[in-house]
Amino acid sequence: MDTHNTMRRKLRRVQVCKGGVDVQNGNMKRDMGKVLRAIPLGNNEDTDVPMEDRDDPMEQDCFSSGFFKNENLENAMIMAPRYSLLREVGRGSYGVVYEAVARKTGARVAVKKLRCDAPENVELALAEFWALASLEKKHENVVQLEECVLQRNGLAQKMSHGNKRSKQYLRLVETSLKGERVLGGPEEPCYLWFVMEFCEGGDLNQYILSRRPDPRTNRSFMQQLSRAVAFLHQNNIVHRDLKPDNILISQRSGKPVIKVADFGLSKVCAGLGAEHDVVGGGGDQGERTANRNTVNVNKFWLSSACGSDFYMAPEVWEGHYTAKADIFALGIIIWAMIERITFIDGESKRELLGSYVRRGGDIVPVGEAMLENPKMVLSIPARSRSCMSEGLRRLLLDMLAVNPQDRPDATQLQTRMDQITCAA
Template sequence: MELRNGTQGRIRSLRRGCKRVEPPSANMRRDVSKVLRPLPVETNDDDEPMEEEDCFSMGFLKNANLEPAMLFAAPRYSLIREVGRGSYGVVYEAIARRSGARVAVKKLRCDAPEKVELALAEFWALASLEKKHENVVQLEECVLQRNGMAQKMSHGNKRNKQYLRLVETSLKGERILGYPEEPCYLWFVMEFCDGGDLNQYILSRRPDPRTNHSFMKQLTSAVAFLHKNNIVHRDLKPDNILISQKSGSPVIKVADFGLSKVCAGLSCIENEGNNQVNKNMVNINKFWLSSACGSDFYMAPEVWEGHYTAKADIFALGIIIWAMIERITFIDAESKRELLGTYIRQGTEIVPVGEALLENPKMVLHIPQRTRSIMSEGIKRLLQDMLAVNPQDRPDAFQLEVRMDQVTCAA
């Protein structure tokens, strides 16, 4: 890693993240031009293909100002341009044929267990949400492609053989026979966010306390919603926080659920009046996880040890908010991008806060870092609580939401 001021630094992390996916192959990039034939929603439980309309088609535009009507040839979605690429796959901007609306389409190749695991984790998390939330990216549909045919995926569909084979691959950790010769893909169609990610948005503008306070409230609202729905994100970072400007004001959208975990509930019976009601109840802050997941700079101390709960999301959020308010950044050595992230200096080394606290639990975090910081005392105390080395000393997502309202209103 390099420091923003140009002096050399080195990150001394253990690099013990979850399974990572290899970059997309050349074959994957070529396959995107293939046209898919979908099954209708009414009959997507069957394995018989429908050939009446296409699902996706590649149509990169030389002129971005073309009218949407010109894209309505045959496909349900016309892929316009590539907007992101990484170990997760490729993301495109696209046009929905029927509505003319812009959408984001993410294509993941499912040819190895670790890739299938990431793809299914994202699908299960987003598909499990019965209600929408303004600050969580919305999944329009998920399409499973194999052999040039496509089916709309539905959560827990036991009649869809292809879906069951993907689940089997993830659980057994083995490649399924036929996949190298017959590539399988998952296409996620989601709402399009036109404001880039949190890094791009914050660092391309002058500091604005009102925007910071708005983003802090939106982020805590999103995490509280996810935890209420038994979802631990496990990879909260500025790269995975998108910005939508459709309404005129910037709106946070928490995205990228590839490392997320849906915590299974415990069935119980509650009495409401004279009636007994079955409810799916789980205390997400007592649901223990063991995979060391996430990105180094945002990982809580207990995540490095591989024994943690949803409180790890609170720690990551504290790192993000601290970096956002004080514009603490580093330059990523690989991408050369300037990224928001808080760290501890140890000589010439840059150490993630969580790792430093793991090594020295009695270490005192100096919040704010900068002597001329405009951070209020209320926000300072809240960040110290969010970054407590002991998860039990951190507020849960619901307590955090209440306190965030209080400190942002008082600031």
Template structure:
């Protein structure tokens, strides 16, 4: 990493900035969250972090330690009391319309998945808590006044949940990934071609699955890719769906249609919110008019940086992060922004002279990072091409 480039780093991050926060030191809390087993009735919750004990007979989860904190919420490692399984519990305070919108988008995306995928983080359940009452969330639950108030808050952009002294929280219970994020995993180990190849296959499979299910992630970056090592080998998990978009009406996963047909539909769904993180944003995202192909561009940046260990220093957290860029004098500029300024620019892939990158991967990365989204493969084509490249290798 060029320290001069780091000193001159220009970093402009969109709405994902509110959700970014470095992991803090562990803090034992040993408090419990209790959730009822039905969806349409209210239940007590023995809360964490300052809530007094309520009438709870069988707490479902015990919070063990805090593993991450940001303006968006707090993440804990927890254990399910009945099975002993470790889980991650994310606590989101819904005290402002923008926070409600991020929380609901994550819930809608994960709740819309009818099938599991090994490389997408699994939502076990989501609980809505207001004051001393907790209720398990279900998508489109018209019987729950609290759920409808959340939706109304998001749509109107103004608080309709009641006075600020009555806090409202969403608790996401998800699988726990003990291996940290992709940045931590890659940069703490020696380069391993076999791991790189496995990760490329896993990432392309995950994005293809999401697009087949009409979900555009919109914030793919190494921070949002977690690692599970429970199986003995590292398994990637795409996570953090707060900026995701479920493209309703453009294909239905339950209809059994051919995946390629559904993928074509999602790439006709135009989005207009310029969101994401600068170094992974496609050129068209900077302009605020894009499709699911923006995820393909972000994935290309991640894979390129992972293979050549290209990093920069984040100006806010001071962390070293995986990410490729273009050098303009003393500045380093995100690839998407540089391509927007000069669409005919030819990217120098691979960037390092002594690179072990194969010709197949090099060509694939060039296509994934094309200025024109129509020149990029869609997620289904990308998965097939990556399989071919790995087989050839």
């Protein structure tokens, strides 16, 4: 039990580091209304260009507008600002999220500013960048990355996935791998700017708990979540931190659309080059299929115990797990969403969707309780007047099986979920 408590404290520190965001309703912060300045870049990605001289240091927030063929940087044209920050919508320990508008098109975007001032922050930022940048195709239910820009000490550079010519990119990777600062001290601030699609519906907690129960919306969300996880796993990405906070809602199409977001703890489980090379460290090892650039994510063993404790599978607490841990987390989310099971987070004091096991006057994460008692039988549905169908009840029990091998994989889950929702 002492080991579990120690691990939980460690995991909560990870949650703080990765900057789960809460909506801010207070006064506008100092950054509000600032403009992300476009700056010229040379004709290759190894060129860093100084920004315009500005009296206000807060005006130095910037990102690249593209690449210029003119090799003479002194003659390169300074372009007009591309995005204007409207308001802060979230804040974590190492990053801030803004709602912004593209000045040319008027489109709203989310701009995430991550401070890379420590190796652990760099690791989380690069994990998110690698996951989103590695996707060759878009998916309706996965948040879309428009661009990512590295800003350091008045210099800016557009990031591209696996760019070995960029010294700044390689320095970031070196910082993450070595676990030590190589980009300079506080006098040389380093940031990564992520420009992503904006989700005006908030997160899943806010959307579900601010509305009356709607079986049609629940069915739609279950389908969309299953399709998103199937897409990620088919593209060798294990999210590792699925929870309602990291599931955003877009309403631009006139109906709510799920967007899985926040890939700071994700793992890209793909082989690169040599037979035994894999993306990511920490002792994670993968089993390859016929294509050496892909792996079976359900046989790719991960060893870094991370995530948010109320959604973690039993095997994650032990530090030896596969992509099936995402299936468990999704089972907790769907169960809580259908029956509106909530708890109050001790740190943020927010009401959150999440299933749990009662132990006296305390509540215990389902995964932790199962680890301590593998023969425990979950009471699904939890409410006597639940409208949960028998098909969904059986599926949730399978998703929350203590043995990962007894859980459906993401493709099987999508098929079964489609059958259940279509029959309803």
